[in-house]
Amino acid sequence: MILNKPCRAAILLVLLVVFCPALVSAQAEEQPAPVTVYSLGQQSFALSLGPFIPLFFMDFDGAIVDSTNLSLGGLGSLQWGIHLDNHWLVGAEVGGIFAKSTQENFMYMLSFTAKASFILHAFPFEFPIFLGVGMDVIKYGAQSHLDFILKPGFASLWKYNVNWGFGLNVVYWWVPQPWPEEPSMGLMGNFLEVSVTAQYSF
Numbered sequence: 001m002i003l004n005k006p007c008r009a010a011i012l013l014v015l016l017v018v019f020c021p022a023l024v025s026a027q028a029e030e031q032p033a034p035v036t037v038y039s040l041g042q043q044s045f046a047l048s049l050g051p052f053i054p055l056f057f058m059d060f061d062g063a064i065v066d067s068t069n070l071s072l073g074g075l076g077s078l079q080w081g082i083h084l085d086n087h088w089l090v091g092a093e094v095g096g097i098f099a100k101s102t103q104e105n106f107m108y109m110l111s112f113t114a115k116a117s118f119i120l121h122a123f124p125f126e127f128p129i130f131l132g133v134g135m136d137v138i139k140y141g142a143q144s145h146l147d148f149i150l151k152p153g154f155a156s157l158w159k160y161n162v163n164w165g166f167g168l169n170v171v172y173w174w175v176p177q178p179w180p181e182e183p184s185m186g187l188m189g190n191f192l193e194v195s196v197t198a199q200y201s202f
Helices: 005-030
Strands: 043-058 073-083 088-100 106-122 125-140 143-159 164-177 187-201
Touching (some): 073 187, 106 143
Antiparallel strands (some): 073 088, 125 143
């Protein structure tokens, strides 16, 4: 059967409508999604602000002692980092908090930590998983002392462009406070940071 020109044109049009989207979709799937790529030596600065949440105190036998008797506080931190490759970032962070006790006294903490982050990429987002280790200066009323601090956490960052990223941090502050002279008085402070962050990479 010989098809006339209008029929041939109609069949051709139907074939194009059916198969063109599939071809375009296949080509789109072959093209990798754009990702942010960091190389050795690239650096970043990050500023974080947010609430500081006192959780509980625990003794060194693992029993929860009581509430912290502290109100919701505030915190701020500044971080510098340098990339080892596209996934690893190492650097340092200084962070400070304040909170008020039920006795109307203020507690202040200033932490200095070395920090390592492993970054998962899902353009235009980044998901750093990190650990900070260092020292914490604590002042409460007339008392002050220096303690060890461990800060594991994670973040979610949206990359606005190659330089700027904005997101949210969730960080657990673990601060052991041993008393060698009276071991029963030793406690471990457990606190939570939830902060917004702005990061500049260059």
